[in-house]
Amino acid sequence: MTHLTFRQKAEKHWTPERIRKLTGGKSYLIDPLSGAELLRSLGLLNADASMPADAVRKYAQINHMVALMQPPLSQLSERFPVLRILDCGCGNSYLTFLLAWCFKNVWKKKVVLTGIDTRADVIAKSTARAHELGLEDYLSFEQISVQDYQKRRDEIADPEARKASRNHVIVGLHACDTATDDALALAFSEKSDAIAVAPCCQAELANRWRKLSAEHFKNAFSVLIQSPELRRDSCSTFTDALRVLLMRGQGYEVTTTEFVPSAHTPKNRLILAQRRGNYFEPALHEYLQMRTALGAGIGLEARLSGEASEILQRLSALE
Numbered sequence: 001m002t003h004l005t006f007r008q009k010a011e012k013h014w015t016p017e018r019i020r021k022l023t024g025g026k027s028y029l030i031d032p033l034s035g036a037e038l039l040r041s042l043g044l045l046n047a048d049a050s051m052p053a054d055a056v057r058k059y060a061q062i063n064h065m066v067a068l069m070q071p072p073l074s075q076l077s078e079r080f081p082v083l084r085i086l087d088c089g090c091g092n093s094y095l096t097f098l099l100a101w102c103f104k105n106v107w108k109k110k111v112v113l114t115g116i117d118t119r120a121d122v123i124a125k126s127t128a129r130a131h132e133l134g135l136e137d138y139l140s141f142e143q144i145s146v147q148d149y150q151k152r153r154d155e156i157a158d159p160e161a162r163k164a165s166r167n168h169v170i171v172g173l174h175a176c177d178t179a180t181d182d183a184l185a186l187a188f189s190e191k192s193d194a195i196a197v198a199p200c201c202q203a204e205l206a207n208r209w210r211k212l213s214a215e216h217f218k219n220a221f222s223v224l225i226q227s228p229e230l231r232r233d234s235c236s237t238f239t240d241a242l243r244v245l246l247m248r249g250q251g252y253e254v255t256t257t258e259f260v261p262s263a264h265t266p267k268n269r270l271i272l273a274q275r276r277g278n279y280f281e282p283a284l285h286e287y288l289q290m291r292t293a294l295g296a297g298i299g300l301e302a303r304l305s306g307e308a309s310e311i312l313q314r315l316s317a318l319e
Contacts, residue, residue: 009049010036088183090115146182185303202239208296248283279308
C-alpha cells in the first residue's frame, strides 16, 4: 500500500473550490496547499490535511495580520540588507512562523526573526518546530523576559555594536496588561522602525480607577469610574488611546485596526506604528490632557526615551 506524504494529502484534499470556500475568495499569503506542512505543524490542519472548524478563525486571523504587516515589512526589507524582527512573549509563535515562512517562500528576503518568552516548554517546542520546517536559518527562540532582554541590550556599551544588532521591528501579540508596554518600551529604546502590538487584559488603568472609586473621586468620567462593568470595558479603550498618544509622542505614526471581527473575540485591536522621528510634542501634550481628564495615566509614560522623555517631563512640570 502506497503511503501519501502530507503534501500529497494536501494536494488531494484542497481543491480550488475548497480553498475558495475557506478563504471566501480572498487572496491569502499562505494557503492550505502551499503552506500545508507549516499549517499542520501549527496544529491548523488535521492528519488528512483538512482544517478543523475551530482552526478556521485562527487561520484567517494570522493571515490578516501578516497582510496588515506586509507593507511596512516590505519597505524595511528594501532599507536593510537583513531585517531583524523580535517577537516579545512569542508563546506558540503562530505569527512568527508565518512571517519566517513568508520571508523564505514568498518574499524571498533575508530576515533574522527571534522569539522570546519566559516559558521553557514553548521555547523548546518552537525551536524543534523551526528545525522540522527548515526555518532554523530564519528563526530562533530564547527563554528570557522582555525586561531582562532590554537590560542585556542596555549593557552593550559599543554604539556601533548596538546599532548593528538593533531590532528593526518589535512585535507583541496578546501580551497581558503591562507586558504590552514592556514591548513598547523596548521598541522606544531600540528606536525600532516598526511596531505591531495586539494588547490584551488591559488592567492597569482599571486598577487605578478602582482606587479612585474607593476615594469617591469626582470628574466627568465618574460614572465610568464607579461602575465595575463600564470601568472594565472603557479602560481597555482608554489604555490603548493613551498608548497611541505616547507612541506618537515618541515619533511614531500610529494606526489601530481590527485584525479579526469582534464577533469572534473582543481582544482584536492591532496597533501598528512606523517611526518617523524622535518625538512629536503635540501628542505628548494631548496625552497629558487625557491623563488629567481621566484622573490617571499609565506606567508607559515613565518609560519614554530620548527627547520625548525630556519633553514630557517639562510639560508635566508646567501643569
